[in-house]
Amino acid sequence: xxxxxxxxxxxxxxTGLGGFTGRYLARELESAGYQIFGTVHxxxxxxxxxxxxxxxxxxxxxxxxxxxxxxVVAHLAAxxxxxxxxxxxxxxxxxxxxxxxxEALAGLDQSPRAVLLASSANIYGNAAxxxxxxxxxxxxxxxxxxxxxxxxxxxxxxxxxxxxxxARPFNYTGVGQGAQFLLPKIVGHFQxxxxxxxxxxIDVERDFSDVRMVACAYAAxxxxxxxxxxxxxxxxxxxxxxxxxxxxxxxxxxxxEVRVNPTFVRANDVKRLQGSAxxxxxxxxxxxxxxxxxxxxxxxxxxxxxxx
Numbered sequence: 001x002x003x004x005x006x007x008x009x010x011x012x013x014x015t016g017l018g019g020f021t022g023r024y025l026a027r028e029l030e031s032a033g034y035q036i037f038g039t040v041h042x043x044x045x046x047x048x049x050x051x052x053x054x055x056x057x058x059x060x061x062x063x064x065x066x067x068x069x070x071x072v073v074a075h076l077a078a079x080x081x082x083x084x085x086x087x088x089x090x091x092x093x094x095x096x097x098x099x100x101x102x103e104a105l106a107g108l109d110q111s112p113r114a115v116l117l118a119s120s121a122n123i124y125g126n127a128a129x130x131x132x133x134x135x136x137x138x139x140x141x142x143x144x145x146x147x148x149x150x151x152x153x154x155x156x157x158x159x160x161x162x163x164x165x166x167a168r169p170f171n172y173t174g175v176g177q178g179a180q181f182l183l184p185k186i187v188g189h190f191q192x193x194x195x196x197x198x199x200x201x202i203d204v205e206r207d208f209s210d211v212r213m214v215a216c217a218y219a220a221x222x223x224x225x226x227x228x229x230x231x232x233x234x235x236x237x238x239x240x241x242x243x244x245x246x247x248x249x250x251x252x253x254x255x256x257e258v259r260v261n262p263t264f265v266r267a268n269d270v271k272r273l274q275g276s277a278x279x280x281x282x283x284x285x286x287x288x289x290x291x292x293x294x295x296x297x298x299x300x301x302x303x304x305x306x307x308x
Contacts, residue, residue, distance in 0.1 A: 055097030
């Protein structure tokens with residue numbers, strides 16, 4: 001059972017606290033003076049301030065929220081892997097799970113001061129412009145992206161009752177990200193000294209950020225609480241896979257052979273995603289962007305090698 005302290009220490013609820021981003025955001029919020037509470041997936045370890053709860057369990061989620069009585073909320077829990085095979089689970093978790101959370105928060109005697117919902121830059125799809133700002137019309141190209149856009153539309157139904165801010169992170173990475181994601185996979189191959197790597201679409205370009213920068217941006221948005229607004233969270237630079245492989249070759253001291261595996265190729269893959277962070281910077285001030293080469297070196301020297 002989660003027991004919220006009766007002290008004057010402000011409380012932060014982070015859904016998906018046991019996930020990749022949650023751990024980094026928790027550190028940022030702890031540094032800002034918050035007592036951290038969180039939800040975790042049923043298979044993840046839970047503790048005094050963490051509870052295994054299914055977002056789709058409406059009543060249990062309502063009970064947890066009522067116990068914590070959060071001052072701020074960061075909703076990170078989601079199925080976030082684009083190639084996840086269960087479309088029903090994607091929509092159920094990302095849309096219905098979010099609605100259950102907002103309903104529970106709106107039912108509190110005192111609403112949180114800020115509620116951040118993590119959406120995704122995937123909602124933009126194959127945009128017609130080179131650099132994407134928040135005015136670009138969404139054009140989702142996969143179930144994950146559609147679920148996140150549906151979540152945003154659903155959230156608008158609650159904006160009169162809750163101080164909701166929506167973040168659209170572009171790709172980001174760092175120590176602790178799952179090996180099924182592209183950059184950890186590449187880093188892992190170099191860590192193990194493998195000479196060949198199989199990849200899917202090698203002509204894609206992505207705006208990669210460091211998870212520590214993303215966590216810092218989320219914490220800053222919770223502090224500013226610009227209710228009803230939407231913000232890209234990105235570095236503003238796009239990198240090709242060739243760029244990433246060249247950086248890793250420099251870090252590891254050797255080049256790897258790339259082979260295209262047709263089973264990894266997604267027919268509807270977004271070719272290029274590069275964001276504009278101007279609106280974010282105007283709201284929270286400048287955030288130091290960590291160069292991708294430094295992030296990759298951090299991962300290479302610290303991440304634990306795993307299976308291919």
